[in-house]
Amino acid sequence: MARVVFTANLRRHVDCPETEADGATVREALDAVFATNEILRGYVLDDQAALRRHMGVIVDGIALRDRRALSDPVGPTSRIYVLQALSGG
Amino acid sequence: MSDRLLVSTRKGLFTIERKHGAWSIARVDFLADNVTLALCDRRDGRTYAALNHGHFGAKLHRSAGAGWEEIAAPAYPVKPEGLIDRDGWGKDIPYSLLEIFSLETGGPGEPGLLWCGTIPGGLFRSRDHGASWELIRSLWDNPKRRKWMGGGTEWPAIHSICVDPRDANIVRIGVSCGGVWETRDGGGAWACRADGMFAAFMPPDQGRDPDVQDPHRLVQSPSAPDRLWAQHHNGIFRSDDAAQSWVEVTDVPPSSFGFAVAVHPKEPDTAWFAPGVKDEQRIPVDGKLVVTRTRDAGRSFDVLRAGLPQQHAYDVVYRHALSVDETGDRLAFGSTTGGLWISEDQGDHWRELSHTLPPIHAVRFVD
Numbered sequence: 305m306a307r308v309v310f311t312a313n314l315r316r317h318v319d320c321p322e323t324e325a326d327g328a329t330v331r332e333a334l335d336a337v338f339a340t341n342e343i344l345r346g347y348v349l350d351d352q353a354a355l356r357r358h359m360g361v362i363v364d365g366i367a368l369r370d371r372r373a374l375s376d377p378v379g380p381t382s383r384i385y386v387l388q389a390l391s392g393g
Numbered sequence: 394m395s396d397r398l399l400v401s402t403r404k405g406l407f408t409i410e411r412k413h414g415a416w417s418i419a420r421v422d423f424l425a426d427n428v429t430l431a432l433c434d435r436r437d438g439r440t441y442a443a444l445n446h447g448h449f450g451a452k453l454h455r456s457a458g459a460g461w462e463e464i465a466a467p468a469y470p471v472k473p474e475g476l477i478d479r480d481g482w483g484k485d486i487p488y489s490l491l492e493i494f495s496l497e498t499g500g501p502g503e504p505g506l507l508w509c510g511t512i513p514g515g516l517f518r519s520r521d522h523g524a525s526w527e528l529i530r531s532l533w534d535n536p537k538r539r540k541w542m543g544g545g546t547e548w549p550a551i552h553s554i555c556v557d558p559r560d561a562n563i564v565r566i567g568v569s570c571g572g573v574w575e576t577r578d579g580g581g582a583w584a585c586r587a588d589g590m591f592a593a594f595m596p597p598d599q600g601r602d603p604d605v606q607d608p609h610r611l612v613q614s615p616s617a618p619d620r621l622w623a624q625h626h627n628g629i630f631r632s633d634d635a636a637q638s639w640v641e642v643t644d645v646p647p648s649s650f651g652f653a654v655a656v657h658p659k660e661p662d663t664a665w666f667a668p669g670v671k672d673e674q675r676i677p678v679d680g681k682l683v684v685t686r687t688r689d690a691g692r693s694f695d696v697l698r699a700g701l702p703q704q705h706a707y708d709v710v711y712r713h714a715l716s717v718d719e720t721g722d723r724l725a726f727g728s729t730t731g732g733l734w735i736s737e738d739q740g741d742h743w744r745e746l747s748h749t750l751p752p753i754h755a756v757r758f759v760d
Contacts, residue, residue, distance in 0.1 A: 317426075317449060318463075343463055347449040351469040351489040358448040388448050 306382040310341050310344075313388045320344050325384075330361060331374035333384060349387055360389040395758040398725050399431040399440070400733060404751035405444050406431055409725075409733070413486060416735055416746050422461065423454075430713060432496045433759040434522075436504055440623070440759075441523060443493035451511075452492050455523055466490055467509050467517035467526040479699035480549060481542035481570070486513055492546070495713075497554040500561025510551025510566060514541050518580060529580045536586065540604040541571030544626065552712055553611035556633075558618050565636055567611030567623065572603045573636050589639035593627045594672075609652045610712040614661035620690075622664045624654040626672060631691050642691035647678040653715035653726065657739075660721065662690040665740055667710035667726060675709055682706040684715075684726065684740050700743030701734060708732050713755035727753030 305324040314320055320341065327333030338345040350356050350366040354372045361376075362385045368376050378384065398409040398416075406428040410419040422428075423444060429451075430443040440456040454461040472478070472488040480486050492512040499506030509517040509526065515533055517526040533539065541549035546569070553567035562579040565586065572587030587603035595605055607626035614620040621632040628649040629642040642649065650671035657663035666685045669675050677683065682701040685694045702708075708728030715726040724736045731750035734743040 314449065317446065317452075346452070346466065346468075347446075350450065350487075352472060356448065358451060 305380060306378045306384055308333060308337055308384045308386065309389050310386045314347055318344050318347055319347075327378055330363060330368060330370075330376045330378055330384060331372060333378050333382075334374065334386075341364070358389045360387045361385065361386065394720050395723060395760050397759040398716070398735070399433065399490065399755075399757045399759060400727055400750065400753060400756040401428040401431045401713075402727075402731075402751040402753050403427050409735075409746065412606050416744070418609070418747075429738065430493060430496050430755045431757060432498070432507075433757070434498050434507075435760055436498060436501060437522075439522060441496060441507070443494050443496060445574065451492050453493060453523060462472045464523045466493065466524055467511055467515065469515055470528060479539060480513075481540045481694065483695075486539075486548065489513075490515075491548060492550075494546075494552050494647035495554050495566075497556060500556055500558075506561075508554045508556065508564065509556055512546050512550045513543075513548030514551060514568065514571065516540060516551055516554075516566060516580075531581055532574065532576075532583045535583055537604050538571070540602075541568055544569040544607045545609075553608070553610060555613040555621070557613070558615050560725070562691055565613065565621070566610065567608040569609060570605055570607040570626075572606040573608060573611060573623070575636060586636035587639065588637070589632075589641070590623070590625055590630055591627060591641075601718050610654050612654050612656045612664075614656050616634075616659045617661035619650070620656070622654045622656050622668060624651050626650075629654070629666065629691065631683070634681065642687075645685065645691075645694055646696055647681075647683065647685075650675075651710070653713035655717040657717065657721040658719055660688070663688045663721070663739075664691075665715060665717065665724060669709060669713050676707045677709075680705045680707065682708050682728075682732075684724075684742050684743075695740075697740040699741060700736075702732075711754055713757070714753050716756045716758050718758040719760040725756050725758065725759065727756045 310320040325333040325336040396411040405424040406422040408420040432441045442454045444452045453466045469488040495510035505522045507519045516529040519724040555565045557563035575586045585603045587606040590606040608623040619635045623630040630639040648668040651668045653667045681703045684697045727733045732748040733746040
């Protein structure tokens, strides 16, 4: 299972401890997390389920390429970091 | 007489209370977070707070016991693949909640019903105290909605919602920039009601187009609901026929530019404004902070300055940051530079509560 880690800046607003999730893509892994934490979904994704403009995701050291569909692949030992991008004030 | 005031600021929600004749900060919620609006529902006592976290989006919280619980924020529907939906400037409209820009209760006979206006131009309704929201599709799908434009905000903004006190199915909203819109059947059909307004920011032949007007704030008289006031980008407008037509109020000292307007709850001819140098500057005229008041439907104005800074004051009063209580005697306003003033005599005299608060988005008395 992939390891999913959320920025501490996000943990200030919504409960989102480091966790593990199944999934072959970032979308699948994050959906697995959001399935038990619906409020968290809206902090990371916008209304179209795309990554929020000033959020960033890094999978095994590589920045997410498909910010709209989140189709970047995830392996069983991947580490997914959900971060606040240093943009937007 | 209201003894409580909700002050929404860039860095938290401040509750101001009057005790033993003195106003003071009684409570701070969401400290350090951007609270853009607050609403107390007099029907059930619940309080709502709209936040905008920027990176993490716009959120809505509801009072729960001594604290708060996060509830659903209005959400835009999935944008159909291939749909072209552009605003009046030709830009692709984002189908995503960018900010909660107005929040009002439904009628007294509609417990739990809330209206919510948003950026980029969607109007939402909740029938369950904000637990869930529906986009008012009849307005969103109206072809004229695509003429709306951003004004002070990048995208169209529904900033004012007036539920008619005679019939809660009649709702009027103010859109910046998109005019005034009215439904008479609880959100089924909509018509633009901005005849008489003019927009100097448009090409001359489009200046009177109702669909592109930029009312900054719209309020309705509770005691004579055919009377509405609008602080518009290009001046002050008044309607005497329930928004069927608008007339400009002219010769307003020191300026008719501003964002906020409040109407007396019992005297429809009495209204207050917070003027500034017109749009390209947006600062108090001559650095003197004043409130203007008319008592005769706009034929004349008092310029109220007692207790307000009269030199090097660069406070701007945003559209939701001027409030009058249910008696019409108490007024409060807050500024972009963190000033908060209260009057207990309809604006004749002001007392500064603070000038070191965070930038103030909204001020509202709790009746």
